[in-house]
Amino acid sequence: MTQRAILDADCEHATPVAAPPRRVPWGRPGDDPQPAVAKTAQPEVASPMTTEQVAAHINPWEVAQWQFDLAADKLNLDPGLRRVLRQPRRELTVHFPVKMDDGSVQVFTGYRVQHNLGRGPAKGGIRYHQDVTLDEVKALAMWMTWKCAVVGIPYGGGKGGVIVDPKKLSSKEVEALTRRFTTEIEVLIGPERDIPAPDVNTNAQVMAWMMDTYSMHQGYTVPGVVTGKPISLGGSEGRNEATARGTVFCIIDAAREVSLDLASATVAIQGFGNAGSIAARLIAEEGATVVAVSDSTGGIHKPDGLDISRVVAWKEEHGTVQGFPGAKDITNAEILEVSCDVLIPAALENQITSRNAGRIQARIVAEAANGPSTPEADLELFRRGVFMIPDILCNAGGVTVSYFEWVQDLNRDHWSEQVVNEKLRGIMTRAFAETLAIAKRDQCDMRTAAYLLAVQRVADATAMRGLYP
Numbered sequence: 001m002t003q004r005a006i007l008d009a010d011c012e013h014a015t016p017v018a019a020p021p022r023r024v025p026w027g028r029p030g031d032d033p034q035p036a037v038a039k040t041a042q043p044e045v046a047s048p049m050t051t052e053q054v055a056a057h058i059n060p061w062e063v064a065q066w067q068f069d070l071a072a073d074k075l076n077l078d079p080g081l082r083r084v085l086r087q088p089r090r091e092l093t094v095h096f097p098v099k100m101d102d103g104s105v106q107v108f109t110g111y112r113v114q115h116n117l118g119r120g121p122a123k124g125g126i127r128y129h130q131d132v133t134l135d136e137v138k139a140l141a142m143w144m145t146w147k148c149a150v151v152g153i154p155y156g157g158g159k160g161g162v163i164v165d166p167k168k169l170s171s172k173e174v175e176a177l178t179r180r181f182t183t184e185i186e187v188l189i190g191p192e193r194d195i196p197a198p199d200v201n202t203n204a205q206v207m208a209w210m211m212d213t214y215s216m217h218q219g220y221t222v223p224g225v226v227t228g229k230p231i232s233l234g235g236s237e238g239r240n241e242a243t244a245r246g247t248v249f250c251i252i253d254a255a256r257e258v259s260l261d262l263a264s265a266t267v268a269i270q271g272f273g274n275a276g277s278i279a280a281r282l283i284a285e286e287g288a289t290v291v292a293v294s295d296s297t298g299g300i301h302k303p304d305g306l307d308i309s310r311v312v313a314w315k316e317e318h319g320t321v322q323g324f325p326g327a328k329d330i331t332n333a334e335i336l337e338v339s340c341d342v343l344i345p346a347a348l349e350n351q352i353t354s355r356n357a358g359r360i361q362a363r364i365v366a367e368a369a370n371g372p373s374t375p376e377a378d379l380e381l382f383r384r385g386v387f388m389i390p391d392i393l394c395n396a397g398g399v400t401v402s403y404f405e406w407v408q409d410l411n412r413d414h415w416s417e418q419v420v421n422e423k424l425r426g427i428m429t430r431a432f433a434e435t436l437a438i439a440k441r442d443q444c445d446m447r448t449a450a451y452l453l454a455v456q457r458v459a460d461a462t463a464m465r466g467l468y469p
């Protein structure tokens, strides 16, 4: 069975979805009803490799396009619209020099991709990581388009990244890299055009340097050019916790749906950065017991529960969660398979694959990370009745509060944390309910449902605008 065939079987027990009424073709009347690009893709590698090696072979851009194709098929999307939405609108690659502390000049490669601008300016984070590729950034940009549409905020999707391991750079070198990268992508970014935010290995300080660089070139302060800034520079209350808080709002709703009592539930979290460590704290505040966490160096497991504030302090002191007193060290592959009720992947892509999906014990998988599960894994988890909260819904709290920050910046306003969290709760709860209603209507998994919601919204906006010129 091909990968595509497997994807098509995603909802095989479903009542057939009634195709939406066909609109007047957006493209040429009588257009070829087939998708523009052949749907062949690299299958997941079935070999005795480790989870990490399997992940390295899966191209996130191909995964993103398969997910889109699935929704486009079910929506009977106009072929012309399909061709447009299947590709990014703009891809910029830059190679730029940075003077290092030892006086040498190194050249780094970075990307900024805008997938779709139909519903508003591009929005998406900047990632600093040694494994960044253009295809990864394209996938992340496309996922941002759908994410903004799922939660109904007026943005298109963008993403950026630099191929660098920032842990090997001094703070001065990271600042120089950030300022020059900002300058290189300035042809694309701006508060009305494309608004970056933090992602893996970037933070409020990096956003402050980006904002300052852009503002220097404009000659005045432009806080709305990036989000995730420090509060003192126009950042929003609650932005730092927003991704994790949105994830926890989704988990609360999902737990209600599967009749899981969070107060007696156990949770495992892969990734202990902004999304993962704050999700650990917030889910513990809901009464759940966090039994395992991990970072890039590996994980720790303690079946009777970890004291999260002590793990945070331990990581700050030792640079790793491993070696935490009273817990057993485990690998990043093992953490996904520990006994728990809720699993939160909060690190990188392609962690849950056909290789390990059958061994996942959680009843709820909450994707705080972008793209942590492959389509093959989705199918297996759905077959086994695992309730999956897909990334484009589960981690949308981050971009939602980024949107609040941008609105506050443009209005020179500042909202209290209580106002931010209440507005966030309203948006996440509504998006979860809308997605769940589609999943129930079509008897399909939550990812397919979220895609049906998002792709339809973006397609409608694109069709209403018409084709320029």
Ligand code: NAD
Residues within 6 Å of the ligand: 198, 199, 200, 201, 202, 243, 270, 271, 272, 273, 274, 275, 276, 294, 295, 296, 297, 332, 346, 347, 348, 349, 368, 369, 370, 371, 395, 396, 398, 399
């Ligand atoms: P971060 O840099 O703060 O943290 C990343 C964490 O993942 C770190 O603990 C790191 O040690 C760990 N990690 C790295 N490689 C790993 C590996 N191979 N195995 C296990 N752990 C590994 O980044 P973040 O902002 O928390 O982002 C994490 C995920 O959440 C990413 O997929 C990101 O795109 C997604 N996300 C973040 C936000 C946000 O607002 N920060 C919003 C939406 C989605």
